[in-house]
Amino acid sequence: MTVRVQTADFDAGREIAALRDGDARVGAVAAFIGTVRDVNDAAHVSTLTLEHYPGMTEKALEAIVAEATTRFDILDALVIHRVGTLAPTDQIVLVAVTGGHRGEAFDACRFLMDYLKTRAPFWKKETTPEGARWVDARASDDEAAARWEPPAATR
């Protein structure tokens, strides 16, 4: 299980190859890449700056990955999230999951993204022609994460 927070871009092909790493138990790889759009809430976006909470971010991502491994029958998982200033079409996040079969790999990948969107301490600030603005959280993201409940929290 690997989580990384970095300013540098990533090569999804190389990352996925490393995740599989000759593991013959793997029959399925599911991956998601989030990228920067040039329009958000009807405004043109020229740059997107991602801020995080150093010290907590990796810990939060590791907790989300650990939760995925308890919920789904998967072999390995990788989360890479970029921070700093990005431009439209840039890659933001990579989530990749390996498993024996596609069902659990797909589900775990979606779960990881849904939880990351609502629990990992990242914030987006957009630059638009009208100025800079913090991106608002979306109720739809909370709803997406809520679909994975229960099980009820045990902590």
Place this chain on the structure above:
Amino acid sequence: MPDSRSSADVTVHLVYLARLREAFGRAGEALTLSGGDATVAAVIALLRTRGGAYAAELAAGRAVRIAVNHTLVGGVDSAVRDGDEVALLPPVTGG
């Protein structure tokens, strides 16, 4: 706990993130709680008494989550201890 610790001051290190950092004009500060009510709720209540951006951003109904020592807490009744890092997080928007 009864009164054995009530006289002890508790100093926490506050961290303000993203929108809150900009609204407050600072990345963080030390805050001392006295009177024995060392909880997340007491931190929020003390900050609100400053008025201005603090009262506005931390008003009831505003979505602010709290992390103590890098772990999100379940509610404002959570205790804080001397030396804790208490972070105020706007709703997250990563991914």
